Amino acid sequence: xGKRSSWALPYAIFLxxxxxVPLLLVVLYSFQDASGRFTFANITKFFTDKDALxxxxxxxxxxxxxxALCILIGYPAAYxxxxxxxxxxxxxxxxxxxxxxxxxxxxxxxTAELFTMAGIQLGKGTLLxxxxxxxxxxxxxxxxxxxxxxxxxxxxxxxxxxxxxxxVFRKVTLPLSMPGIASGVLMVFMPTVSTFAISExxxxxxxxxxxxxxxxxxxxxxxxxxxxxxxxxxxxIGLTSFLGKKDEAGVQGGAV
Numbered sequence: 001x002g003k004r005s006s007w008a009l010p011y012a013i014f015l016x017x018x019x020x021v022p023l024l025l026v027v028l029y030s031f032q033d034a035s036g037r038f039t040f041a042n043i044t045k046f047f048t049d050k051d052a053l054x055x056x057x058x059x060x061x062x063x064x065x066x067x068a069l070c071i072l073i074g075y076p077a078a079y080x081x082x083x084x085x086x087x088x089x090x091x092x093x094x095x096x097x098x099x100x101x102x103x104x105x106x107x108x109x110x111t112a113e114l115f116t117m118a119g120i121q122l123g124k125g126t127l128l129x130x131x132x133x134x135x136x137x138x139x140x141x142x143x144x145x146x147x148x149x150x151x152x153x154x155x156x157x158x159x160x161x162x163x164x165x166x167x168v169f170r171k172v173t174l175p176l177s178m179p180g181i182a183s184g185v186l187m188v189f190m191p192t193v194s195t196f197a198i199s200e201x202x203x204x205x206x207x208x209x210x211x212x213x214x215x216x217x218x219x220x221x222x223x224x225x226x227x228x229x230x231x232x233x234x235x236x237i238g239l240t241s242f243l244g245k246k247d248e249a250g251v252q253g254g255a256v
Contacts, residue, residue, distance in 0.1 A: 026234070029227035042228035052213055052229065059210040062124075063192035066131045067139075070188050071181065073132065074139035078180070079173075081140070082147035093144070100137045105197055107134060112201045122204050130202040131192055138191075139184035146180030147173070190237050 033039045046052050080086045081093050099107060111130045115122060154176065158168045196211035205212075210233065217226030 030231040070139035078143035138187040142183035143180040
């Protein structure tokens, strides 16, 4: 226990038991039928299941709309928070991050209750509102973190060369903040696709997302098909994360 590496042992055990083993079980169940025999039927079923495909397409549509809303609202907020001339108080940053300290389920239930009290019919509009409310901090913080660490000398140099404020933002600030935007997109887009509780409470289960299909299969003891859908989602998340990191490295390399 005198070695520094020994202190990493509890974390390694935790990762093996609660990350690696569950992922292996998901893969194992995905390629088994109810009797435990190896099969690709669970994977191929997804591509022939019209209900699952339509739900997946709807989930992608909602995720794109929610991500776009979070960028439109989150980028200006992050820009104001990172600009010392516009924001001189660190308390403002905490106020934007404060909703993350409250349980997401509690926030969703409170939002649904507010809509009910106001007599607003639950549907796609309330779903997008609730998702934007829940995931907006995950868009603001990465962008804010990137903008706060940005070297201001680039913008000053562009201004000295005659570039106007809009040109400086379009050609300097925005490209240099792309890593933050990419991180925010990853943190908003994929959770939106896979969520189920928010859509259930904010639409009275009228709108089903991909996470709802997975939940329903698990609850109905269709473990193998539910695991296959989860595996497909994991593959999409992995590919998206890989491509996002690749684009982020390219942006950083170009900036340097």
